[in-house]
Amino acid sequence: MNLTDSALLNSYSLYALYSAMAVYALAFIAFAIDLARRSSAVGAIEADLVEADAAPSAVSAASAGSTLTLKRPVLSRISARMDNDAALPYGRSSSLRVGVALTVLAWALHLAATIMRGFAADRVPWANMYEFAMTGTLLIMTVFLIVLTRSDLRFLGTFVTGLVLVLLGVAALQFYVEVAPLPPALQSAWLVIHVFVASLATGMFALGFALSAVQLLQFRRENHVAEATTASSGPIASALRLRFLATLPSSATLENLAYRINIIGFILWTFTLMAGSIWAEQAWGRYWGWDTKEVWTFIIWVIYAGYIHARATRGWRGSRSAWLAIIGFSAVMFNFGIVNVFFKGLHAYSGL
Amino acid sequence: MQPKLGLTGWLRWFWRQLTSMRTALFLLLMLAIASIPGSLVPQRSSDPNGVTQYFADNPDLAPTLDKLQAFDVYTSAWFSSIYLLLFISLIGCVIPRTKHHFQALRAKPPTTPARLGRLSGFTTQAAPAQTDARAAITHARTILKSGGYRVARFDSDTESSVSAERGYLRETGNLIFHAALVGILVTVGFGGGYGFSGQRVLVEGQTFVNTLLAYDSFNPGRFFDDTTLDPYTLSLDDFSVSYEQQNLQAYGQPIDFTADVTVTPKGAAPEPGVVKVNGPLRTNGTSIYLLGNGYAPTIQVTAPDGTVVFSDSVPFLPQDANLTSLGIVKVPDGLAEQLGMIGFFYPTQDKAASGANFSSYPDLEYPLLTLNVYTGDLGLDAGVPTSVYSLVTDTLTRQTGGKTGVASIELKPGASVELPNGLGTVSFVDHNPAASAAGDFTQSVPRFASFDIHHDPTQIWLISFSMLVLFGLFTGLLVPRRRLWVKATTRADGTVHIEYAGLARGDDPALEAAVTAVADRHLKLLKSHQTVVTTPEST
Numbered sequence: 001m002n003l004t005d006s007a008l009l010n011s012y013s014l015y016a017l018y019s020a021m022a023v024y025a026l027a028f029i030a031f032a033i034d035l036a037r038r039s040s041a042v043g044a045i046e047a048d049l050v051e052a053d054a055a056p057s058a059v060s061a062a063s064a065g066s067t068l069t070l071k072r073p074v075l076s077r078i079s080a081r082m083d084n085d086a087a088l089p090y091g092r093s094s095s096l097r098v099g100v101a102l103t104v105l106a107w108a109l110h111l112a113a114t115i116m117r118g119f120a121a122d123r124v125p126w127a128n129m130y131e132f133a134m135t136g137t138l139l140i141m142t143v144f145l146i147v148l149t150r151s152d153l154r155f156l157g158t159f160v161t162g163l164v165l166v167l168l169g170v171a172a173l174q175f176y177v178e179v180a181p182l183p184p185a186l187q188s189a190w191l192v193i194h195v196f197v198a199s200l201a202t203g204m205f206a207l208g209f210a211l212s213a214v215q216l217l218q219f220r221r222e223n224h225v226a227e228a229t230t231a232s233s234g235p236i237a238s239a240l241r242l243r244f245l246a247t248l249p250s251s252a253t254l255e256n257l258a259y260r261i262n263i264i265g266f267i268l269w270t271f272t273l274m275a276g277s278i279w280a281e282q283a284w285g286r287y288w289g290w291d292t293k294e295v296w297t298f299i300i301w302v303i304y305a306g307y308i309h310a311r312a313t314r315g316w317r318g319s320r321s322a323w324l325a326i327i328g329f330s331a332v333m334f335n336f337g338i339v340n341v342f343f344k345g346l347h348a349y350s351g352l
Numbered sequence: 353m354q355p356k357l358g359l360t361g362w363l364r365w366f367w368r369q370l371t372s373m374r375t376a377l378f379l380l381l382m383l384a385i386a387s388i389p390g391s392l393v394p395q396r397s398s399d400p401n402g403v404t405q406y407f408a409d410n411p412d413l414a415p416t417l418d419k420l421q422a423f424d425v426y427t428s429a430w431f432s433s434i435y436l437l438l439f440i441s442l443i444g445c446v447i448p449r450t451k452h453h454f455q456a457l458r459a460k461p462p463t464t465p466a467r468l469g470r471l472s473g474f475t476t477q478a479a480p481a482q483t484d485a486r487a488a489i490t491h492a493r494t495i496l497k498s499g500g501y502r503v504a505r506f507d508s509d510t511e512s513s514v515s516a517e518r519g520y521l522r523e524t525g526n527l528i529f530h531a532a533l534v535g536i537l538v539t540v541g542f543g544g545g546y547g548f549s550g551q552r553v554l555v556e557g558q559t560f561v562n563t564l565l566a567y568d569s570f571n572p573g574r575f576f577d578d579t580t581l582d583p584y585t586l587s588l589d590d591f592s593v594s595y596e597q598q599n600l601q602a603y604g605q606p607i608d609f610t611a612d613v614t615v616t617p618k619g620a621a622p623e624p625g626v627v628k629v630n631g632p633l634r635t636n637g638t639s640i641y642l643l644g645n646g647y648a649p650t651i652q653v654t655a656p657d658g659t660v661v662f663s664d665s666v667p668f669l670p671q672d673a674n675l676t677s678l679g680i681v682k683v684p685d686g687l688a689e690q691l692g693m694i695g696f697f698y699p700t701q702d703k704a705a706s707g708a709n710f711s712s713y714p715d716l717e718y719p720l721l722t723l724n725v726y727t728g729d730l731g732l733d734a735g736v737p738t739s740v741y742s743l744v745t746d747t748l749t750r751q752t753g754g755k756t757g758v759a760s761i762e763l764k765p766g767a768s769v770e771l772p773n774g775l776g777t778v779s780f781v782d783h784n785p786a787a788s789a790a791g792d793f794t795q796s797v798p799r800f801a802s803f804d805i806h807h808d809p810t811q812i813w814l815i816s817f818s819m820l821v822l823f824g825l826f827t828g829l830l831v832p833r834r835r836l837w838v839k840a841t842t843r844a845d846g847t848v849h850i851e852y853a854g855l856a857r858g859d860d861p862a863l864e865a866a867v868t869a870v871a872d873r874h875l876k877l878l879k880s881h882q883t884v885v886t887t888p889e890s891t
């Protein structure tokens with residue numbers, strides 16, 4: 001491609017990326033409003049309950065009154081089960097729909113930005129930190145949107161748009177580099193496969209992380225509820241600030257969902273590790289050399305293996321295994337954000 | 353009082369602890385934590401210069417860390433003991449589970465529970481009229497069998513049922529996964545012992561014979577037998593580099609390195625080959641990797657009487673992205689004194705404001721060679737091996753540059769200059785004087801490539817075990833293991849009721865859907881049979 005075309009395309013890519021960030025920010029606000037409305041809806045129901053002096057188990061669609069309407073039969077079996085599972089039913093929410101619509105729009109802009117960057121550079125758009133971040137967040141968002149078609153995880157919208165926004169912001173401000181050709185060390189089909197699958201795994205782990213975090217909060221709420229019921233003290237909600245949790249699936253359901261998503265992430269990560277060592281063998285003549293990046297890929301792999309075992313170990317199911325998923329994703333972020341930039345090693349491809 | 357445990361009792365207790373899931377988890381988490389220090393502190397295996405530097409920067413801390421094996425984390429006693437314990441635990445875990453699994457594979461599915469109502473996906477239906485309970489269960493059995501279930505049927509006067517189980521592949525996959533991990537560990541542990549790796553620098557035009565002595569450095573594995581080296585020859589015919597010249601953001605960045613080589617197996621015809629950065633050449637049981645490259649200026653030293661005492665293309669090690677390169681020339685014989693030279697080569701020479709030379713572009717646009725001359729005892733006769741890439745100047749007398757008052761030697765390709773003290777002449781040989789005369793220096797200086805040559809007979813095993821690991825993960829994590837029951841009960845009024853239910857063993861999101869699907873198919877089949885059977889009777 002000729003250079004002026006490339007530069008032009010790259011500047012379009014930047015415009016698209018900044019627009020995507022702006023729309024993600026709006027989506028974030030819409031999702032946040034939804035959480036706030038969930039909290040106030042829960043507050044309203046509880047006020048009703050106190051008035052009617054009803055036991056918490058008596059909550060029904062009828063007592064929810066006009067503020068809430070039961071949802072139509074939803075997308076799939078899993079989501080149906082999840083909805084039944086929430087402590088309090090929560091009706092259709094316009095801000096939730098707006099949030100999803102904005103997210104899809106932002107995702108389309110994000111996709112366009114990434115594709116244009118790829119064409120501007122005449123190769124896959126993931127060869128330096130800026131590009132990893134752009135493609136990686138695109139994949140996080142893609143995974144989220146695909147999962148949405150199968151189960152209703154829209155309540156994670158605040159988290160996912162927030163995370164993507166922060167990562168894109170850092171990428172655009174700190175990691176931005178001009179289009180440059182691939183150095184010989186990166187000219188390999190394995191760049192396409194290895195980095196792509198790693199980003200996909202990261203998308204899975206991000207969702208798994210969010211579900212585990214909500215699971216922990218939900219578990220805490222459930223304990224409070226249990227205590228409040230046994231102690232028959234006043235309104236449950238007064239003990240808690242995050243009242244919207246009552247409209248989300250139970251901690252057990254969240255745990256199962258997190259597990260399903262994390263094991264897919266783990267399989268992809270295992271593949272990433274293997275593909276990486278095949279590539280290392282071709283490029284450096286050894287498949288494994290405990291290079292810092294290799295070390296951290298291994299550490300992440302072992303943490304998630306621990307997570308899977310924890311789920312099968314008595315006393316480790318539930319909150320403890322959730323903490324492992326959270327530590328695992330923190331290690332993924334550390335590997336991307338800190339190891340790439342500050343640690344010395346053969347993987348010096350941040351482009352900075 | 354507690355009963356006393358004998359030695360075997362203790363051993364059994366210890367073994368049970370070690371092979372428990374809790375211990376496996378603990379050891380896995382320990383392994384993750386123990387891997388961290390190796391990423392914070394440089395490691396001898398991957399970054400020996402970093403370790404040297406670390407010792408220089410932290411003279412107090414480094415020896416203590418060294419005692420803790422912090423510079424060899426991944427071979428340290430503590431790291432090894434964690435993973436060895438983990439793998440012993442794993443083996444102790446997998447063997448009994450494998451035995452158990454073999455038994456489970458031969459066992460019949462369990463009897464149908466008396467009450468299915470509490471199980472997952474419970475569905476109950478009145479069968480179409482005139483359905484026979486036993487026949488209905490026969491149909492159910494067929495459906496389940498074709499769905500990959502293993503089945504057992506149970507019949508009594510009023511009740512027939514089929515108990516089905518599927519998903520043994522889940523446990524099979526899990527066991528294969530763990531066993532393949534052991535395979536990988538063993539292969540990695542012993543694999544390196546059967547191979548070798550060696551390094552060799554070749555200047556364009558040079559040839560190397562794959563024998564022990566021809567290597568610049570050679571690291572055999574413990575079990576490697578040197579006499580098995582296959583003496584093929586490898587010649588570097590041409591080394592070409594292309595640089596980015598359009599994109600100003602990346603001007604001068606190398607975009608391709610290609611080594612064109614010829615490989616001649618013993619007693620066979622020569623074959624051309626190519627070695628690239630991501631493309632090793634696999635030949636004669638070895639893999640040849642391109643590790644580095646640079647310039648090898650051809651330098652000639654002539655004694656005052658005209659005898660050539662040194663003539664070689666000397667590989668100069670690149671010092672920066674624009675290939676400012678550093679090289680050493682040692683001339684021990686033939687001159688009045690032993691001669692050592694430290695040279696800098698600038699492929700495209702430029703001068704900074706300070707007057708210092710630097711290279712502004714990595715290709716040969718305006719090459720310049722500078723040499724600083726030392727005389728004295730080079731220390732080559734002491735029998736101590738010395739690197740060809742370094743010159744110990746402590747015992748030598750400096751003749752040019754520095755405080756000597758004599759300017760350093762500067763040579764363009766094709767030029768010659770007198771050495772100080774009438775020692776002789778030094779020339780920078782031009783490999784294509786005609787082109788250089790026309791201003792094109794790109795052919796004037798040969799390049800060198802450094803090759804890493806490996807032989808590792810175990811890689812095929814590693815790949816195979818890795819495939820098994822992936823297969824085991826896919827099946828062990830994603831294949832659902834479930835039980836399913838279909839029960840037909842004949843009521844007092846002669847009607848038949850059919851119940852369906854399932855039970856997940858492990859994580860199984862699709863269980864209810866599976867039960868419903870079986871129920872739907874079954875009822876459809878019953879209905880179709882009903883029409884087939886009843887039609888002739890009614891006519």
Ligand code: HEM
Nearest residue numbers: 305312371372373376441442445525526529824825828829
């Ligand atoms: C190097 C050490 C180990 C690693 C990396 C590892 C990794 C894994 C992984 C990835 C899984 C899920 C994959 C599958 O189910 O096919 C798994 C499952 C399992 N592992 Fe390991 N494992 C290790 C050692 C052990 C040990 C020592 C034990 C026994 C004490 C063990 C017992 C199990 C069991 C019972 C499961 C099934 C868990 C479930 O059903 O959810 N593993 N392991």
